[in-house]
Amino acid sequence: MADIIDLAQKRTAEIVQEAIDLVRRAARSDADGDADGEDPACRICGDTIDPRRMKLMPGAMTCVDCQRDIEQELKSKGYSNWT
Numbered sequence: 202m203a204d205i206i207d208l209a210q211k212r213t214a215e216i217v218q219e220a221i222d223l224v225r226r227a228a229r230s231d232a233d234g235d236a237d238g239e240d241p242a243c244r245i246c247g248d249t250i251d252p253r254r255m256k257l258m259p260g261a262m263t264c265v266d267c268q269r270d271i272e273q274e275l276k277s278k279g280y281s282n283w284t
């Protein structure tokens with residue numbers, strides 16, 4: 202049974218790392234400057250981000266659903282200071 206738990210923990214760590222890498226890459230590509238007023242698309246699923254969300258959180262890179270997934274993943278790993 203320990204093997205299954207180890208595998209699950211390893212996979213969870215990989216998923217969290219992928220999410221962090223994705224957000225970091227997106228942040229870097231933003232710094233390169235493509236803020237040209239196009240409809241913002243979620244960097245994870247590609248859906249258009251709700252304009253109301255962009256108004257509340259200018260610079261948001263993910264839709265509400267993906268952001269919630271990331272936060273839940275990070276919280277489950279103990280990254281409580283993630284914003």
Ligand SMILES: [Zn+2]
Binds near residue numbers: 245246248264265268
């Ligand atoms: Zn999304």
